[in-house]
Amino acid sequence: MASILLSFVGNQDPISGPTDAEGSIMTLLRELVARQIEIKKVVLLYTTETQKGAEDTRDWIATEAELKQFEVELIPTSAALSEDPTDLLAAAQEARRGLKIVKTQFTEGDSPKERLRQRIEFNASSGTPAMKSALSMLQAAGYATQGRVWQVRNPKKLRPGQERVFETDVTVLRQEFDRQKLRQLVAEYNYSGALDLVAQCDLTIDETAIALLKACKTWNQGQFQAFYEQAEFKLDKSQKNQTKTYWWQAYEQGCTAVVRLKQGNSTEAMLHSFRAVEGLLFEWVKQHCSEHIKDGKDEFAYDQVNISIARQFPDLKEHFKSGTNPWQNLARWMNLKILECAAPEVFDDPDFRGWLNADDRRNQLSHYLGGISEKVLCQAWSVGNGEEWEARLLRCLNLLAEQNFGTFQNGALLPVIHHHLEKALAP
Template identity: 30%
Template sequence: MHLWIVTIGSSDVQLDSDKTNHEKGRTEKQRSDKIWNYWYTDELKAECHDIDFVPQPAFKDKDETYRVAPRILGMVYNSSSELVQQEIWSYLTFPLLDNFVQALETYPTPEAIAVLLTDQSAIFADAQRRKPKSPYWQDTCELKTILQRYFASKFSGIPCEWLLLQAETQERGLDNWNDVLNCVREKFRDLRIAGQAVQLTSKDDNVYVSHQAGTLAISSAVQFCSLEKFGEHVKFLVSNEYNQNLTGILPSSNYLVALKRQQAEKLLEQHDYSGVKEVFSRYLSDEENILLDAAIQWNFAKFEEFANEVEKLSSQDLQSLVQAAKDRRKNWWWEAYEAAYLGVIRLLKQGNTVEAMFHTFRSVEGLLRRWVDEFHSEEIKQTKHPKSKGNERRNRNLNTYGEDLYWFLTLKKEVDQTKDIKQNTTPDIFVFGSQIFRKRNDLFHQLKGLQGKEAVFENWRSPNEPQWKQDSEGKWKKRILNCLNFVAKEDLPKVFETVEDASLMSQVHQKLEKAIADL
């Protein structure tokens, strides 16, 4: 199907200029502004609060057409006899629409037309309608009969669907960008032609969009919503009523890329890489899509697969990132820092408290396990629990999981056991090992989960330390990072200052931000 969506503005239907009247052999009394007085009857004038609507040219020139408020023009036509309607019709001119129709002659003919009209009658009281310059008179809804005849004369047998944009309140009028956007989106969502949903079955189907008429809010909304619904099928049909040479069809590619970029940037802000791929991958280069695939693997906590994707990059300007991935994955500790950053993103960008707690806890516990596997795999199995003495239940060797990992760490590294956190020289790893392990076990056996970010922060805080009243987010991130740095510090190339600095993914994310912004 080829569909034409067209907005109608206050100057789209006009009356013949003096020059045209002369060329048609009309007398002085038959000029557009003179004969109007015969059409605009006293009865109709009384209905219109006795307002003297008089057609006038936009500026004094014999070539300039006459214009009159569209609502009153439509009312005059609709209330006239068939004979008078025929006379009025002979005076009507459609500058922009004629230009559009001519431009469409070199393209597949529209098989359906959707026409947007306006009606603000609900928001203008009787007193406001008494003013000839009231926006009420600029509504185009009364032009429907004239436009039906026009489109039938140009595209015989083609169905028209009339989409009426109605204002609800003064505050939510047709110049309110948000409300108009929602209104147009709703009209397009429910759009049906001759009772049938619009079906674009071929990649060659066109949706011509003429959006210039009406308020700026309407024009903008029609552009946005047509791209949103019909994507690459959209072709913008634009014109200038004074210069037919400026009429033409513009491809929607630039508009569409801008729209998709906006969507992709919002998804990227949430670190929704799968969403970005669905919306924007076709506009990215092969290398940029590899970055996106790497990010998707990272978001699934598949860090080895993430690094594998990064190492596929071949462009010269990304080789530093490739080398960073190769260097990073040689280290036993690298995945723990990625898990920590993933947990931070889960909470701060995606609002998932349970996964945030899981990934951040897992980053430290997992690092302890990797540290044991790397340096003490046999020794831990032969080591008695530090609290075995005098406690038969603890009279066993350490396990390579859970709290036993922390107790083994206390035997191999200097972990300060001072309960006063202010006096403790290694407070972060001490709180993690002696308290957070138990909190984690309780949390993950509850069904209710964690309510809000503060609940996550609170579960990383010791009851023996002051409340994190200021910068709780920063204190939480620092605790996680300090735990990781404590375990791995002897093998780190440097002591990482931030979770972001420690993560390879943060570099990939920055590359994706730039790639999308530069398109």
């Protein structure tokens, strides 16, 4: 298995003045050879201050019988790192640059099978603390999955039973990076990305958190009933009872619109906000006029309303087709006509009028290519900003559902499950 050694050069290379012993680069090379690890190349990163040490290290390697066959490449670091060798960001940037160079040399002339067997040996004991940390961070962050991080102990500080050269396990550090990324993905409501990260990384995640992640992913796909069934174990009695109402999924749809706006997707926010109100209007009619309504034949067919409803609301009779068929499609316009007859006061509500006025804009915008900006979304709803839009949407749903939720945090179930998920993933 061929390896390339990547290391910064420190002031103790190639020989340490305080110990009068070989520095960490030479010591590590001898140890790798002793372990019968095939070395393909040695790549050394040096600053202005350590250039002489880098050249001396290269020359020293060339004089050693067991090491002289190794090709040594010296790479100068940036002026920024030379000016301040303690700059962690500059050290990390140079470490990444060195890693890219190493990876390029690995792929040149090597077969795919050979590439799978290659390793990068990181020497994390030469250079300033920033340089040493940078190499460990590269490995922990997953930039070199086939890399190994090595430490070389000061020979004068060795204790009984300690090895002079040993491999550092950065798994714990890498897992912490992955956990931070996982929590960030959840904070952004990117549940699919979070599940993908868990599958790709060696993370130990509580089964409850996995179950909640899967439930939230289902919610993000708009499958609210399936979401409830997956997340039911974390809901209290009143929250479970909420799912027995005709209106509960409208709040999930409205919450979806709010989440999409938080994600910067105002086009989908527009879509879901209208689906929430329009869908709830449909459910309101079915709830209040159920004796006149029958289900459509399949999910692509309209439900049907019977002309018998005109006995209760005579103004509706003119909207039925002439002939012997007493049924009419329960389309959006018919829902509005029924609502106007059954609850005319709704049309005096400023928030509902805002939704009605925006509906014309929605239809117009739907025929255009391209996205819908947050500004246009708010203009369509006759509000000044996203917070006012969210409040207007919530009040529209409260009006039709005859509820009094103050926020979507109370009205929808997703925020409840999202909170439980964040607690399960907390440090």
